[in-house]
Amino acid sequence: xxxxxxxEIVSLNTxxxxxxxxxxxxxxxxxLEKRSSIYSDRNMTPTAELAGFDWLIAMMRYGPRxxxxxAVFHKCMNPNMIVQYRYLLRLVENPAKFYQHGRHLIGxxxxxxxxxxxxxGENDKYIKIAExxxxxxxxxxxxxxxxxxxxPSLRHIPPWFPGAKFGREFADWFPIVQKIHEVxxxxxxxxxxxxxxxxxxxxxxxxxxxxxxxxQAAKGAAANAYIAGADTTLSTLQTFFAAMASNPLIQKxxxxxxxxxxxxxxxxxxxxxxxxxxxxxxxxxxxRWRSVVPLSVPHMAIQxxxxxGYRIPVGSLVISNTWAYSRDxxxxxxxxxxxxERFLLxxxxxxxxxxxPAEMAFGYGRRICPGRFFAExxxxxxxxxxxxxxxxxxxxxxxxxxxxxxxNMTNGVVSYPEPFECIIRPRSASAEALVRASASG
Numbered sequence: 001x002x003x004x005x006x007x008e009i010v011s012l013n014t015x016x017x018x019x020x021x022x023x024x025x026x027x028x029x030x031x032l033e034k035r036s037s038i039y040s041d042r043n044m045t046p047t048a049e050l051a052g053f054d055w056l057i058a059m060m061r062y063g064p065r066x067x068x069x070x071a072v073f074h075k076c077m078n079p080n081m082i083v084q085y086r087y088l089l090r091l092v093e094n095p096a097k098f099y100q101h102g103r104h105l106i107g108x109x110x111x112x113x114x115x116x117x118x119x120x121g122e123n124d125k126y127i128k129i130a131e132x133x134x135x136x137x138x139x140x141x142x143x144x145x146x147x148x149x150x151x152p153s154l155r156h157i158p159p160w161f162p163g164a165k166f167g168r169e170f171a172d173w174f175p176i177v178q179k180i181h182e183v184x185x186x187x188x189x190x191x192x193x194x195x196x197x198x199x200x201x202x203x204x205x206x207x208x209x210x211x212x213x214x215x216q217a218a219k220g221a222a223a224n225a226y227i228a229g230a231d232t233t234l235s236t237l238q239t240f241f242a243a244m245a246s247n248p249l250i251q252k253x254x255x256x257x258x259x260x261x262x263x264x265x266x267x268x269x270x271x272x273x274x275x276x277x278x279x280x281x282x283x284x285x286x287x288r289w290r291s292v293v294p295l296s297v298p299h300m301a302i303q304x305x306x307x308x309g310y311r312i313p314v315g316s317l318v319i320s321n322t323w324a325y326s327r328d329x330x331x332x333x334x335x336x337x338x339x340x341e342r343f344l345l346x347x348x349x350x351x352x353x354x355x356x357p358a359e360m361a362f363g364y365g366r367r368i369c370p371g372r373f374f375a376e377x378x379x380x381x382x383x384x385x386x387x388x389x390x391x392x393x394x395x396x397x398x399x400x401x402x403x404x405x406x407x408n409m410t411n412g413v414v415s416y417p418e419p420f421e422c423i424i425r426p427r428s429a430s431a432e433a434l435v436r437a438s439a440s441g
Contacts, residue, residue: 009310018316019298025328025355028320028364031307032299036365039318041300050170051140052177055220085267088385089439092432095424102237106230107131109378114225115188116200126184133180134230136173141413181223188222201225225371231414232361233375235292236283238417240383242407243286243338244392245422250340251392254278255427258388264430267438268384270377277350279384281340283376286383288357289338290409290417294323296363297413322360331355389431393423 010021022028032039048054087105091098107127108119117126157167188202197203205218244251261275262268273280298317305312312318327335331354332342345351362372369375386392394402405422409415426432 009307011310018313020310020312020316020318021295022318022320023324025325025331025360027307028325028360031305031312031318032320032364035305038301038303038305039299040366041302043298043300043317045141047140047170050167051136051173052175052181053137053140055181055223085435085438087382088267088389088435091386091390091424092426092435096421098241098422098424099238099419102234103131105382106234106237106378110225110230111184112200113374114201114222115184116191116196116198116203117184117187118198126187129179129183130230132176134227136176137227138231138412138414140170140173142411180227181219185219185222231416232292232369233378235290235414235416236286236361236379237382239286239290239407240282240379240386241392241422241424242405242417242420243282243289244387245394246405246407247338248393250282250338251387254282254387258384262384262388265434267434268381268388270381272384273380276384277344277348278340279387280350280380281343283379283383284343284357285338285340286379287361288326288332290407290415291323291326292361292414294321294409294415296320296322299365320360320364325355325360326357389427389435391423391425391427393425395421395423 008022008024008027010023012019012021022031086108087101090101090104094101104119104122104127107130108124111117111119111126111130115126119127185202188200189206191197192203192206197207201222202218205221206215209215209218257276257278258268261272268276268279296319298319301312301314301316301318304314326332329335343351343354358372358376362369362375394405397403405420407420408418410418426435
């Protein structure tokens with residue numbers, strides 16, 4: 001992975017394709033935001049089409065279809081639709097499976113927001129469909145996994161041909177990917193025809209639809225909801241558990257703030273956010289401390305450009321090295337240390353002059369993730385609720401001392417903390433009672 005010391009721009013030539021890696025946040029802002037008219041296109045890889053991900057907004061070419069789906073998607077991601085009570089109860093009853101509970105939670109939230117479908121039980125079929133599609137996404141778009149990413153002409157080789165294993169893999173992925181695009185949509189439309197229209201992306205957009213084009217945009221927006229927000233939210237949630245298990249004083253400070261503002265009789269909500277800057281700072285530090293997307297999805301230059309004497313040819317793929325930005329000591333002194341207070345003024349309020357890591361995590365310019373604010377709201381609500389009701393600690397060694405957690409990240413388009421263990425317990429009997437009452441209400 002690139003290092004901050006490699007410079008502001010690194011240029012690579014891979015089999016005739018020019019790749020430009022931006023090593024500083026300033027370069028990313030200048031090119032991808034201020035010159036977004038040049039750098040908003042994507043190079044639609046053969047893998048996206050072969051696996052059935054051609055509807056995915058993050059990989060779609062810049063144009064009318066992309067603009068329409070993105071616009072309707074952005075309008076309908078409502079953070080007030082977040083529900084997490086059953087998740088907290090699962091943490092009470094089986095805390096060791098906190099990763100699985102988190103994955104189920106994120107899937108349930110987004111499926112309900114997108115389609116109005118209420119997920120039931122651990123083995124819900126819609127959760128399975130969504131998780132399978134997400135697994136496919138992380139494999140299909142893994143850089144360097146398939147030669148066809150570099151040599152698009154290989155897509156024409158039949159799957160049975162020796163060495164064309166990728167064709168067989170894509171043939172397996174295609175029906176899995178199509179399920180997330182088709183099955184929940186068909187369910188939502190069937191319920192709509194029965195007169196059942198719970199609040200959702202689908203119901204909102206279909207109420208406004210004026211023809212087949214609008215209906216297809218609604219279908220695309222709903223299908224994109226899970227892919228757009230699931231992995232970033234889940235990875236950050238796992239980072240949060242590791243950070244709290246490793247930093248009990250930070251956890252205690254957050255809990256004190258929640259006890260003061262929220263009190264013992266309810267769970268925190270988005271309405272509490274202005275009064276809980278320390279919780280917001282924890283969310284920001286989780287996004288920064290362990291980068292979810294260490295290298296951005298490439299932007300493609302649609303015309304030749306120049307930056308500080310560097311020539312950027314038309315068709316160049318421009319990548320932001322967000323991992324390097326998160327380690328830039330100009331913005332973040334002691335970057336390897338988990339320090340939420342770096343985002344706060346001495347008064348305890350948020351410091352607007354500190355670079356918000358969400359700007360890096362969710363992309364730049366016209367390609368910024370349209371689910372950004374929904375994901376941030378989800379993280380705030382879930383993290384504040386966990387802190388309000390649970391204590392998180394590191395496992396104990398043979399001598400009864402807390403073990404040191406080494407939080408290493410996986411490789412891939414989206415990075416996750418490698419599996420780790422932690423101890424999760426209700427803060428008190430009254431906290432457990434609050435969780436149970438909220439889940440049954």
